[in-house]
Amino acid sequence: MNRSALTRALLAAGSLLLASGAQAHPHGWIDLSVTVVTDEQGRVTAFDQIWRMDPFYSLIVFDELRNVADATFEEGLDQLGQDIRDNLSAQHYFTQAWLDGEPLALGEVSEYTTYERDSRLVYMFSLPLAEPVALDDARLEYQIYDPTYYIEMVHEEQDGAPAESALTLAGDETSCALGVTQASPDPELVLQAALLDKGDEGEPELGRYFAETGHIDCSES
DSSP: HHHHHHHEEEEEHHOOOOHHSOOOSSOOOEEEEEEEEEESSEEEEEEEEEEEHHHHHHHHHHHHHHHHTTSSHHHHHHHHHHHHHHHHTTGGGGEEEEHHHHOOOBOOEEEEEEEEEETTTEEEEEEEEEEEEOOOOOOOEEEOOTOOSEEOOOOOETEEEEOOOGGEEESOEEEEEEEEOOOOHHHHHHHHHHHTTTTOOOSSSSSGGGOOOEEEEEOOO
16 A cells, blocks of 8 residues: 555545635534443543544545555555544544543543445544543543634534433443533634634634533432
């Protein structure tokens, strides 16, 4: 496999996305779901995430990968998955988490896969915590967002609201309450984002104001 050919293909896909007709932020979106993984002691160990890229971006990437002469489509997907992991490592994979309001340190992703399903590009990975944390009498919260708000990231929806399946707790037997709170940004921030062109940058951490918050509350279980 010629890595440079794949790199050119992926860069071309990104260029096509940037050249799309959209003007306001965001320019694309990701539908995501999260499984909070716990160990035998009930401690949180990882956030298993599934990201489904929007159909337009998926179409562009698939088209580019299928036109790389010296690499298979599957090889291209494998390389893309590695590139996504490497590029997002410094940004903690767009993820922030807190336990009772205190930030949690995150580890490095080593388990990931990239595949096509229903004409969508899907990136699935496991983001470990640096150290396991107990959920007993605690509230765990997280946000997953692109700081620039170039891409909107939302939990999978059902009937216009986050689906119950978009946030699950695996391996835990307690009766914790799970939920996803949708963002309610100030109208001025919505206008600011709408006025940003493709090459413009908004205020730092603009995406935070549009981020949904997942929460697992075990404080009353």
